[in-house]
Amino acid sequence: MSGSSGSSGSTGLVVQGLCKAFGARTVVDGVSFRLPPGGSLGVVGESGCGKTTTARMLVGLERPDAGTVHLDGADRSVRPSGRAGRLAHARGVQLVFQDPYLSLDPRITVGGCLDEVLRLHFGWDRERRRRRVAELLDQVGLGEREAAALPRRLSGGQRQRVAIARALAAEPRVLILDEAVAALDVSIQAQILDLLAGIRRASGIAFLFVSHDLAVVRHLTDEVVVLRDGRVVEAGPTPRVLTAPRHPYTRLLLDSVPRRGWDPGRIAEGRASA
Amino acid sequence: MTSALSKTPPAPTPPPGTALLEIDRLSVRLPAGRAARPILDEVSLHVAPGETVGLVGESGSGKSVACRTVLGLLPEGSRAEGQVRVRGRDVLTLDRAALREHRSRRAAMVFQDPRASINPLHRIGEFLTEGLRAAGTPADQAAATAVRLLDAVGIRDPHGALRRRPHEFSGGMLQRVVIAAALAGEPELLVADEPTTALDVTTQAEVIAVLTRLQAERGTGLLFVTHDLELAAAVSDRIYVMYAGRIVETGTTDELFAHPRHPYTAGLLACTPRIDPDAPPPRPIPGRPLSLAEAAPGCGFAARCAFAEDRCSVERPDLRPYGDTLAACLRADEGILS
Numbered sequence: 001m002s003g004s005s006g007s008s009g010s011t012g013l014v015v016q017g018l019c020k021a022f023g024a025r026t027v028v029d030g031v032s033f034r035l036p037p038g039g040s041l042g043v044v045g046e047s048g049c050g051k052t053t054t055a056r057m058l059v060g061l062e063r064p065d066a067g068t069v070h071l072d073g074a075d076r077s078v079r080p081s082g083r084a085g086r087l088a089h090a091r092g093v094q095l096v097f098q099d100p101y102l103s104l105d106p107r108i109t110v111g112g113c114l115d116e117v118l119r120l121h122f123g124w125d126r127e128r129r130r131r132r133v134a135e136l137l138d139q140v141g142l143g144e145r146e147a148a149a150l151p152r153r154l155s156g157g158q159r160q161r162v163a164i165a166r167a168l169a170a171e172p173r174v175l176i177l178d179e180a181v182a183a184l185d186v187s188i189q190a191q192i193l194d195l196l197a198g199i200r201r202a203s204g205i206a207f208l209f210v211s212h213d214l215a216v217v218r219h220l221t222d223e224v225v226v227l228r229d230g231r232v233v234e235a236g237p238t239p240r241v242l243t244a245p246r247h248p249y250t251r252l253l254l255d256s257v258p259r260r261g262w263d264p265g266r267i268a269e270g271r272a273s274a
Numbered sequence: 275m276t277s278a279l280s281k282t283p284p285a286p287t288p289p290p291g292t293a294l295l296e297i298d299r300l301s302v303r304l305p306a307g308r309a310a311r312p313i314l315d316e317v318s319l320h321v322a323p324g325e326t327v328g329l330v331g332e333s334g335s336g337k338s339v340a341c342r343t344v345l346g347l348l349p350e351g352s353r354a355e356g357q358v359r360v361r362g363r364d365v366l367t368l369d370r371a372a373l374r375e376h377r378s379r380r381a382a383m384v385f386q387d388p389r390a391s392i393n394p395l396h397r398i399g400e401f402l403t404e405g406l407r408a409a410g411t412p413a414d415q416a417a418a419t420a421v422r423l424l425d426a427v428g429i430r431d432p433h434g435a436l437r438r439r440p441h442e443f444s445g446g447m448l449q450r451v452v453i454a455a456a457l458a459g460e461p462e463l464l465v466a467d468e469p470t471t472a473l474d475v476t477t478q479a480e481v482i483a484v485l486t487r488l489q490a491e492r493g494t495g496l497l498f499v500t501h502d503l504e505l506a507a508a509v510s511d512r513i514y515v516m517y518a519g520r521i522v523e524t525g526t527t528d529e530l531f532a533h534p535r536h537p538y539t540a541g542l543l544a545c546t547p548r549i550d551p552d553a554p555p556p557r558p559i560p561g562r563p564l565s566l567a568e569a570a571p572g573c574g575f576a577a578r579c580a581f582a583e584d585r586c587s588v589e590r591p592d593l594r595p596y597g598d599t600l601a602a603c604l605r606a607d608e609g610i611l612s
Contacts, residue, residue: 156333185562186501187563188558190547190557190558193556194558213475213547215546215548218549219555243551255479256475256478257504257549258479258482259548260527264482264486265483
């Protein structure tokens, strides 16, 4: 281990003591975790557990009340100054939202949407950007036909591919996927999960999966943190947490996953004790 | 064993006199104009009294359109052929008065979003009793029934809840209220269209527990519509799998999971992420789910099917028995999935 206790010296995404309250309501309450470079971390919990607010703070869409976020040693908790600073800040961590119907500008073609990101972040000429757009679309399984299309002409799965390509265009070190496959049909969901696994292998980008779905998390992450009411109640390697949970709430979440021979009646009892 | 060449396959009907719900070769299409397209093609399914039947499909499969016909609800301007019989009476031919009677006494429905099912301005008590009051139940008796139902679905302080309004309840609690309202008329048949899709997992488990317990206690037949095969398997005795406006396979839950005969069923099973430690990673199905209007004239799944032959996209497969299941696949008897 290379001394990873000091946040400035350690690589990857290091989150320490993150807190956020909206009015009198504390939504995130001292959340800490580390996502190593190229790693894959699941953040699981139910609605209101603070997982989305945590994700938004990591990207910079919300300011933490307390706590720090470091990416490869650089402090992300301080607001960047100047255009170059903001761009560099944005490039490091990119976010893919749940709803591909809402996260794309309906007036801009798919190709234009990717080109915009390249224009913002890289000083490339038109030809170089055109090649890169084609490359990015190819990486997510889309072609020239989709490049010329407006988002409304695409299916939900295709739109989510575009959203992923747009995030990749910035060449981030961390990709945050906030319920990114939750709105998709299950046969499409598996395609996107497959695509993401491939991207992770090929690119070395670290993934942070924010999800309520333990089965998805099981297949895509190495480590997992379980959030409840804004706090981490359990953290560890995904296989261990999902097979031998130590916290009663993790057990409750696991018991709640429907399967054959499932006894939902037991869960009410579990909830009382968790 | 039916000859594989016989022209008219046996209609998948229940033993005579046992069915509560029989959807019989139901086809629905939107006629005329630019929206003209078929939605359902000869869908047949049945539910026995007290039985839980799952109807599983992805977007565009027609599962919601199919289950809503049970309440006499059809997409605007659509034309239906075939029958939807509840206790032998065809719902599609009922007049307004008979339909109202049908909806208040025989069949009830629970939709996905409880907030869209309840008037936000009315108190929970009004929502629960309006059907009973309309059917002539005296006010005090209707209120007593409402309290009993709220108690049965696990709402704390049912008396106080009658006076509260929908926004004071969480999604899970509100869905319990909707279930209570659906059961108020003591229907023989409950149709639940994705009733827990909008809920958290632990809440989903609780709502399903309430639903299945009450259904068992009252002997209500339940048609459970979902996109979630694992959830359908957890609650259902039998399952129908729909794709592109048709039933492609049906059988008991155990049989369907152990020996799927239709490549789509097998594909759905393989692409669903599982929590079990030894489960393989989800295997995607190429392409995207199609609606009936988009699909080829033959098998709707042919374009995505790894086993498709030329004839599959031309020749429409009928549902035929294979062992204890029915499957609509031209190659189902070739053992392609084993």
